[in-house]
Amino acid sequence: MTTRRDPWWSPWHEGEGALILHVDLGSDEGRERQALSLLDDEERRRRDRFVVEGAARRFSLCRAALRLNLAERLGCTNDELSFGYREHGKPFAKVNGAPSPVSFNVSHSGSNGLIGFAEHDGLGVDLEERAPGRNFDGIGSRVYGPAEQRALTAAEGQRKADLFYRLWSLKEALIKALGTGFSLNPSRFEVPAAMLGGARSSVFRFPQAPSERWWLMDLGEPRFAAAMAYRLPARAAGSTLQVSAN
Numbered sequence: 001m002t003t004r005r006d007p008w009w010s011p012w013h014e015g016e017g018a019l020i021l022h023v024d025l026g027s028d029e030g031r032e033r034q035a036l037s038l039l040d041d042e043e044r045r046r047r048d049r050f051v052v053e054g055a056a057r058r059f060s061l062c063r064a065a066l067r068l069n070l071a072e073r074l075g076c077t078n079d080e081l082s083f084g085y086r087e088h089g090k091p092f093a094k095v096n097g098a099p100s101p102v103s104f105n106v107s108h109s110g111s112n113g114l115i116g117f118a119e120h121d122g123l124g125v126d127l128e129e130r131a132p133g134r135n136f137d138g139i140g141s142r143v144y145g146p147a148e149q150r151a152l153t154a155a156e157g158q159r160k161a162d163l164f165y166r167l168w169s170l171k172e173a174l175i176k177a178l179g180t181g182f183s184l185n186p187s188r189f190e191v192p193a194a195m196l197g198g199a200r201s202s203v204f205r206f207p208q209a210p211s212e213r214w215w216l217m218d219l220g221e222p223r224f225a226a227a228m229a230y231r232l233p234a235r236a237a238g239s240t241l242q243v244s245a246n
C-alpha cells in the first residue's frame with residue numbers, strides 16, 4: 001500500500017489565491033518505485049515511451065505527486081482519479097470519470113518540478129533550469145517581442161542568461177495559463193513593462209484579448225527560473241490583490 005511517508009514535494013509558495021508545491025525530481029529508486037505504483041495504465045504506457053534521459057523519471061515523480069495531492073484535495077482515492085486533456089493538451093482532473101473543477105498546473109525541468117493549485121480556472125506554472133552557453137539572442141529573436149529583445153540584447157554575460165530564462169518562464173506560464181501551447185506565437189505578447197524592469201509581479205493582458213486580466217508573478221530563485229500566471233475573475237480584479245497598474 002502506498003503511504004505518504006517521505007513525500008518528495010513540499011509547500012513552496014502560497015498567496016495571491018494560489019498554492020505552489022516544489023517537487024524534488026532527483027533520482028531516487030524508492031520514490032520512483034512508489035510513484036510508478038500510483039500511475040494508471042495509460043500513464044505507464046506514456047512513461048515507457050519517453051526517450052530523453054530523465055524524462056520518464058520526471059513524469060512519474062511529478063504525476064504521482066500530483067495524483068496524491070489531488071486525491072487529498074478532492075477527497076477521493078488514487079484509483080478514482082484520472083485525467084482528461086483539453087484541445088492543446090492541458091490536463092484536467094476527473095473523479096470516477098466526471099470532470100472536476102479543481103484548477104492546477106505542472107512544470108518540470110531537470111531535478112525540479114512545480115505543482116500549482118489555484119482558486120479559479122486558468123492557472124499556468126513554469127520552471128526552467130538555466131543552461132549556460134545557449135544562443136540567447138538568437139532564440140530570443142524568435143520568441144520574444146521587440147521590447148523584450150532590446151532588453152535581452154542590452155544585457156551581457158550572466159545577466160543575459162538570467163533575463164532570457166526569466167522572460168521564458170514568465171511567458172510560458174502565461175501560455176500555460178491560457179492552455180494554447182504552441183498555437184500562440186510567444187512573440188505576439190510581451191511581459192508588462194514593470195516586470196521587464198525587474199518587478200516581481202503585475203497584472204497582465206494579452207493584446208489579443210485585453211478585457212481579460214491575468215496575475216503574473218516571477219517565482220525565480222537561484223536554482224531555477226520560475227513563474228506563475230492565472231486568470232483574475234472579473235469580480236475580484238483589483239479588489240483583494242495588491243496589483244500594480246498595467
Ligand SMILES: CC(C)(COP(=O)(O)OP(=O)(O)OC[C@H]1O[C@@H](n2cnc3c(N)ncnc32)[C@H](O)[C@@H]1OP(=O)(O)O)[C@@H](O)C(=O)NCCC(=O)NCCS
Pocket residue numbers: 059062063088089090091105106107108109124125126127143144167168171172175176177178179180181182183186
Ligand atoms: C506543454 C507545453 C505547454 C509546455 O511544455 P514544456 O515547457 O516542455 O513543459 P513543462 O514542464 O513546463 O509543462 C509540462 C506540463 O504542462 C502540462 N500541459 C501540457 N499541455 C499543456 C497546455 N497546453 N497548457 C498548459 N499546460 C499543459 C502537463 O501537465 C505537462 O506535464 P505532464 O506531461 O507531466 O502532465 C508545450 O506544449 C508548449 O506549447 N510550450 C510553449 C512553448 C513556447 O513557445 N515557449 C516560449 C516561451 S517564450
